[in-house]
Amino acid sequence: MAAMSASSPCDPEPGDLIEVFRPLYQHWALYLGDGYVINVVPEDEGPTSILGSAASVFSNRARVKIQLLKDVVGSNTYRVNNKYDNTCTPLPVHVIIQRAQSFVNKEVSYNVLDSNCEHFVTMLRYGEAVSNQATRAIGAIGFVTVAAGAFSLLGLLHSRSRDRHY
Incomplete structure (x- = not known):
C-alpha cells in the first residue's frame, strides 16, 4: 500500500x-x-x-x-x-x-x-x-516501567552494598 x-x-x-x-x-x-x-x-x-x-x-x-x-x-x-x-x-x-x-x-x-x-x-x-498503535504504546509503557523498576532496584542494591564496605 x-x-x-x-x-x-x-x-x-x-x-x-x-x-x-x-x-x-x-x-x-x-x-x-x-x-x-x-x-x-x-x-x-x-x-x-x-x-x-x-x-x-x-x-x-x-x-x-x-x-x-x-x-x-x-x-x-x-x-x-x-x-x-x-x-x-x-x-x-x-x-x-x-x-x-x-x-x-x-x-x-x-x-x-x-x-x-x-x-x-x-x-x-x-x-x-x-488499535495496534495503542497496543504498541501500552507495551512500550510497560517495558519502560519494568526497566525503570529494575534500574531502581539495582541502584538500591548497589547503594546498600557500598554502605556495607564503609
Missing part, C-alpha cells in the same frame, strides 16, 4: 480506513465518499496542528467530525489501510456509513491508549474497537 499526499490521492471506497501519517503518530479516519471522512478530533486540536496533535495525548474528550479528506491530511501523507480485514469481518458498507452518521457532531470519550481515533474507526468498520 503506497502512501499518498492530498495532491496525489489514492481512490478510497466508502467504509475504508484511512491512515494519515502525522509527525509523531498515525491519525485514523473512515472514508464516507465524495472526498469526505469521519474522524474524532480531540477538543483542543486544530485541523492538522502539530502542537494540537501533541496536546491530544492529554485530552479526554473528542468531537466526531465529517471533514474533507484533503483537510484532514493537510501536508501529510495517507493511505487506505484496512489492515484488520484479515482478522475482523467488515460490516456491510451501508451499515458502516449509517453507524458513522449516528456519531456526527457528538462528543465522545478520548484516550490515547484505549479510546483513540483508530479505535473509533475500527468500531465503525468492524463493530469492535481495535
Whole structure:
C-alpha cells in the first residue's frame, strides 16, 4: 500500500480506513465518499496542528467530525489501510456509513491508549474497537516501567552494598 499526499490521492471506497501519517503518530479516519471522512478530533486540536496533535495525548474528550479528506491530511501523507480485514469481518458498507452518521457532531470519550481515533474507526468498520498503535504504546509503557523498576532496584542494591564496605 503506497502512501499518498492530498495532491496525489489514492481512490478510497466508502467504509475504508484511512491512515494519515502525522509527525509523531498515525491519525485514523473512515472514508464516507465524495472526498469526505469521519474522524474524532480531540477538543483542543486544530485541523492538522502539530502542537494540537501533541496536546491530544492529554485530552479526554473528542468531537466526531465529517471533514474533507484533503483537510484532514493537510501536508501529510495517507493511505487506505484496512489492515484488520484479515482478522475482523467488515460490516456491510451501508451499515458502516449509517453507524458513522449516528456519531456526527457528538462528543465522545478520548484516550490515547484505549479510546483513540483508530479505535473509533475500527468500531465503525468492524463493530469492535481495535488499535495496534495503542497496543504498541501500552507495551512500550510497560517495558519502560519494568526497566525503570529494575534500574531502581539495582541502584538500591548497589547503594546498600557500598554502605556495607564503609
